[in-house]
Amino acid sequence: MVQGATAAGSPPPLLRMRGIDKSFPGVHALRTIDLDLKRGEVLALLGENGAGKSTLIKTLGGAHQPDAGKITIDGQPLVIRNPHDAQQAGIGIIYQEFNLVPAMTVRENLFLRPGSHRLGFIRAAEERQQAEQVFNRIGVQIDPDALCRNLSVAQQQVVEIAKALLLDARILLMDEPSATLTLKEVNKLFAIVHELRSQGIGIIYISHRLDEIFELADRVMVLRDGEHVGTEPIDQLTRDSMIEMMVGRTLSKEFPTRSVEIGEDRLIVKNLARGTAVRDVSFSVRRGEVLGLTGLVGAGRTETARLIFGADRKDSGTIQLDGNSINPQHPRQAIASGICLLTEDRKNQGLVLGQSVRENFGLPNLERFTRVGLLQQNKERSSFLGYVQSLQIKVTGSEQLAATLSGGNQQKVVLAKWLERNAEIIIFDEPTRGIDVGAKYEIYLLINKLAAEGKSILMISSELPEILGMSDRIVVMHDGRVSGEIEDVAAATQQQIMRLAIGGAA
């Protein structure tokens, strides 16, 4: 249409972002990102976990302020300091977590915002009429007097969209809107997106599902490690080229080599299942082996690990350790049989932040340090200090608060507490997330050392280079199922894993 017109002659795009830059402590989340969104356009935003999509969305929504860069809407410069500014500018965001009050009706939720009342009085009839109008516009019928907690996930999503439209949103950001919907609901969602696009609304659509993107998007923008890799019209892209753009980087030599004789199967998991998160998962981990478990976020990797660790109850399936069937109902039982889990979320699940590193270290090991019922803190301390030496944990002393440690050192403290337990099966969930490059290498060395000692490692990671660089074997999950297993890691590619992760054939 006006694609070829000169910059001066063409109307300014609906939304234009230029040079958006954002850093968090230790992470450069966005590096000079440019983005254009036209009226009546669906722009798909693609990228691996941690590529910066969420940060970009939050910058538009007012949750983060960019360190640098300019945003204009219809050519008007705009500063978004808070969510209210974003609303005023006509930006509506549909987060994965809905912001609805479950105990209120649809109508009450739609008009919860300030300014929707006259002199503080609610005008129910008028509100109901407006609600019906907006639902007509979306093309979905929802009873305005239904309680939100009685709505399905898809209906709640529609209410969120309606909320945005009632605020005259002209730009709609949707963060993985299809992730929690059934197939039928997804089709309905597509219809809604098409309808809104035809009404001139600009939509930024985030999804991991490439099929959807071909169905919906006009253009595709790819982020990787906070950088803008490229923006292409959909008809110039293929699945493979999109994956290429997403993973793009070359394997560097950031992984230490390991030469370990791999032994017999030690942990054998068969037909493990829990709800829809984990469905019929089977694999095994051998002595001295690092088994990489990967997939996209929500594929069920962590959930599988939690079942093995007894943190959640499995619906069905069996777990064998060294030929003995085990059925852990509580982490205590898994720990007793030699399984340990280093959680991804160290702050909320791995450590008691308000306690000292010594106390965190001692927590699963207290019976070792107890004599006639009393704790021998000296023994605990000296044992911990031994690990400070061997794992090179950087602490000011055994009494330093866990909260004040860097990510890498926190990970080492968690590792120390499990090593003291003589754990045999060690499950790492995203072992290097939030850890800087130097400390990553140390963690890799430790993993190799553990494998060399004959322990069996299950390493969950979303970082494909890490999976490829560290694993002896790779299991890929998609949507709660094992979508593929790669024996020959040396010959494997990121593209191959990515294809399995998004549910295609290898």
Add this chain to the structure above:
Amino acid sequence: MSRRRPSNRSCGWLLGGRLKIMQKLLNSRFVSQYGMLFVLFLLCLYYSFATMADYHPADEQAAADVAHYLVTERPAVQVMVIGRPNDKAYTGAMDEQLRRGGVEVVGVVNGEPNEIRARLVELGGASTQLDVVATLHAAAPDPGVLSPSSLAKLAEQYPSLANVQVIKPSSYRWPVFLKTDNLRTVLNNISVVAIIAIGMTMVIITAGIDLSVGSLIAFSGVVVARLISSLASSGEPGVIGVIACCIAAIALCALFGLFAGVMVTGFGIPSFVVTLATMQIARGLAFTVAGGPQPVPIKSELLIQFGAGGGLFGIPNAVVVMVLLYIAAHLLMSHTALGRYIYAVGGNEEAARLSGVPVKRVLLFTYAVCGALAGLGGLIDASAFKTGVPKAGEGYELLIIAAVVVGGTSLAGGEGKMLGTLIGALILAVISNGMYLTEVGAYTQMIVFGALILAAVLLDMLKKKGWLGGGLRQPGVGDSS
């Protein structure tokens, strides 16, 4: 001898303290760890000054001291022993001691000033030599019959009275607050609150709360009174029977706590709500068991004796129990695995669970202990009042929570110290007693208590936010400072 001092001059320097000095003080490691101990110390200091009073000994020991002086230093004098009508113990002892020591006693008077004067005149009229009047503060006011001026007038008339010297025991100043009796009262009064606060501290460290303890005090007291009554229908119940009744009452209260714990761990109901309910249930049961609002008498001398005071070296039994329990609780919390688990569950329940801590059992334990200690507190309370009172312990739960909070335990869980709670309880006790001694009204006391709780929590918050230095700083808070 006795110099009058204005009683309110003591804390001017405290209130007028310069901000910088305060800041430096608050930043020091000592204060951040033992800040509340410091506050307790200041309070004791303040009330020691504020309740300073003159003491004029009038007991037999004082008489013996004066007699001893006369016997050893001035055995040749002629002495008259003078006291007021109700000082007979003093004068009697004095008379006896002087005679035994060979000092000549020319008369003993216990009377009003006019009678004393009459005896002196009588003595002077008989020209009996008088060198010393041995008396005490109450009988020798100034002006009065024994003051130097009136003695001089007498001497003009009667030469035998010319060189009379008045000797009385030395007076001294001492704070009412620091009298042994008062300190004993302070400790005894707070023992029930302090004992239950042990359990409350554990529950609050796990990030829970137990509102039912006040009602359990009443429930336990009434139950034990009823149980003993049923035993006592055939005479005075035996020791074993009474102990069994006490154990039964404590066990019932522990079951109450356990029930609350099951509701919290098994169904995930917030502890506030659960114990709000059990608080009502226990209170209702207390009235039901008592058969109405009237107290149930305890028919066991043994149990009544327990609460009546006495005890070890004059320390009340309840205080002895309190101290022993605090030692045990301190050991449990700082030197056992279970104690560590309690802190870990409160600090991060999920991390604790994933480290293999039996979270549910730990929580059940804390609620059961809190219930059992409330039961024990109820027994002590009932034995002190010799009855099980169904209205006992009303509002105690808040007092107990206040003690825990003032002692530095965070309501968010994960941190707190047993000895901090003891200090918190003592602070409440000292303030309450001190205000009583300085005649501060009950309503003002409530206001002071409220302010105290706020101040304690505020101090804790400031410490955590690092405004007083040394604490955790929130990263990226911006440039508001």
